[in-house]
Amino acid sequence: MGILELLLGLKPNIKRLEARGDVRGLTKALKYRRDASVRAEAARILGVLKDGRAVDPLIYALKDRDRSVRFKAAESLGKIGDAKAVEKLAEALTDKDWYVRLHAATALGDLQDKRAVVPLIQALKDEEKAVREWAAQALGDIGDSRAVDPLNAVLTDREVSVREIAAEALAKIKAKT
Structure with missing residues (x-):
């Protein structure tokens, strides 16, 4: 995205920026307020x-x-894998939108940073089944023993899929310790 486009407020050509691998231009496109x-x-x-x-x-x-911007940002932070994002992704676990919370949990699992354990444990109580599932999955991926008791408590969740993922997470933690 060039200076002229930015000054004139022209729509960024995302395909061109992608083809060039233009990180600077894409980060500027994150600020394009019109779309x-x-x-x-x-x-x-x-x-x-x-x-x-x-x-x-x-x-x-x-x-x-x-x-959509928030959940794509969370997803991308997980893919990049920089631990600098852990704190803000943990905050995103309380986003008003469940889909953002889900992607924040997934990203924290990708990062496998132990600082995410406590916020992910809190996410095991989320109202949305998918968020609870991904929080349990992330805790299993991180493998911290602090998650054992909270995951054991989730074995009584009303949703079978949440219980199954919690059991798998517990097995992963046991294998790592």
């Missing part, structure tokens, strides 16, 4: 590129007004 689909697609592509320069702009995008 959330542009911001969401920029966030998605930044995850594919896995460039550490995108971490701070993606963290900022976790607070975007549009849910």
Whole structure:
């Protein structure tokens, strides 16, 4: 995205930025206020590129007004794998939109950072089944023994799939310790 496009408020050419691997242009596209689909697609592509320069702009995008931008930012932060994102992804576990919370849990599982254990344990109590499932999965991926008792408690969840994933997570933790 060139200076002229930015100054004139022209819509970024996301396909061109992707083809060039233009991380700088894509991070600028994350700020294009006129079209959330542009911001969401920029966030998605930044995850594919896995460039550490995108971490701070993606963290900022976790607070975007549009849910698709927020969940794509969370997803991409997990793909990039920079531990700098853990705290803000943990905050995203309380987002008003369950789909954002789900992607934050998934990203934290990808990062496998022990700082995420306590927020993920809290997410085991989420109202949405999918968030509870992915929080349990993430805790199993991290493999921290602090999750054992909370995961044992989830074995009585009203949803069979949540119970099954919690059991798998417990087995993963046991194998790691």
